[in-house]
Amino acid sequence: MFESFNVPGLYIAVQAVLALAASWTSRQVGERTLTGTVIDSGDGVTHVIPVAEGYVIGSCIKHIPIAGRDITYFTQQLLRDREVGIPPEQSLETAKAVKERFSYVCPDLVKEFSKYDTDGSKWIKQYTGVNSITKKEFTIDVGYERFLGPEIFFHPEFANPDFTQPISEVVDEVIQNCPIDVRRPLYKVTSHPTGQILFIACPPLHY
Numbered sequence: 001m002f003e004s005f006n007v008p009g010l011y012i013a014v015q016a017v018l019a020l021a022a023s024w025t026s027r028q029v030g031e032r033t034l035t036g037t038v039i040d041s042g043d044g045v046t047h048v049i050p051v052a053e054g055y056v057i058g059s060c061i062k063h064i065p066i067a068g069r070d071i072t073y074f075t076q077q078l079l080r081d082r083e084v085g086i087p088p089e090q091s092l093e094t095a096k097a098v099k100e101r102f103s104y105v106c107p108d109l110v111k112e113f114s115k116y117d118t119d120g121s122k123w124i125k126q127y128t129g130v131n132s133i134t135k136k137e138f139t140i141d142v143g144y145e146r147f148l149g150p151e152i153f154f155h156p157e158f159a160n161p162d163f164t165q166p167i168s169e170v171v172d173e174v175i176q177n178c179p180i181d182v183r184r185p186l187y188k189v190t191s192h193p194t195g196q197i198l199f200i201a202c203p204p205l206h207y
Contacts, residue, residue: 014056016040016049035185037171043068046153046167048174052182060177064170065163066156071103072096074159075149084140087131094129098142099149101127106147116143 002010016038024032034054040047046067050057076095079086086094102125106112116123125142152159154166165173175186 037186037190041067071149078145102146103149105150
């Protein structure tokens with residue numbers, strides 16, 4: 001195949017290392033480094049990967065059973081509980097669209113609930129979908145679901161009673177398991193290379 005397409009060269013690297021390199025575009029030259037902690041979240045699992053000078057510290061990698069699929073399912077359940085009139089056959093697709101278009105991470109759950117309760121018109125969004133069977137449009141209001149969906153990264157017990165450790169604690173645990181001489185730079189740089197983690201803004205971790 002390489003001969004057929006005249007491939008001039010091939011470079012294979014770990015995604016976590018490439019994620020750190022990609023973060024250089026937003027950093028000053030003096031701040032560029034291949035040392036950092038990468039949170040890699042896909043559809044079914046999230047990995048926390050420490051990288052020191054371009055080398056993955058494999059023995060310290062940790063994964064958690066919370067990822068994009070769980071946010072979608074949790075958002076779907078929240079919408080069902082409110083009985084907002086979503087056609088059953090569109091339930092999952094609607095939840096996925098709500099997650100991708102409207103979701104965000106809030107710094108304080110109590111204050112966020114208060115914002116919606118006092119000025120709902122400012123924060124509540126509308127989603128319009130099309131029933132795949134009848135081809136008729138339907139419209140729903142999207143409220144608390146906007147911030148409660150991604151919140152399962154910080155309160156995983158909302159979606160998975162068997163796992164209760166928030167992502168910020170997992171990151172801290174991973175770094176503390178690494179050699180002491182690389183811990184400080186691992187705290188300084190945290191990279192989120194995949195779509196699901198566009199939500200995440202971990203609380204400050206202090207060395």
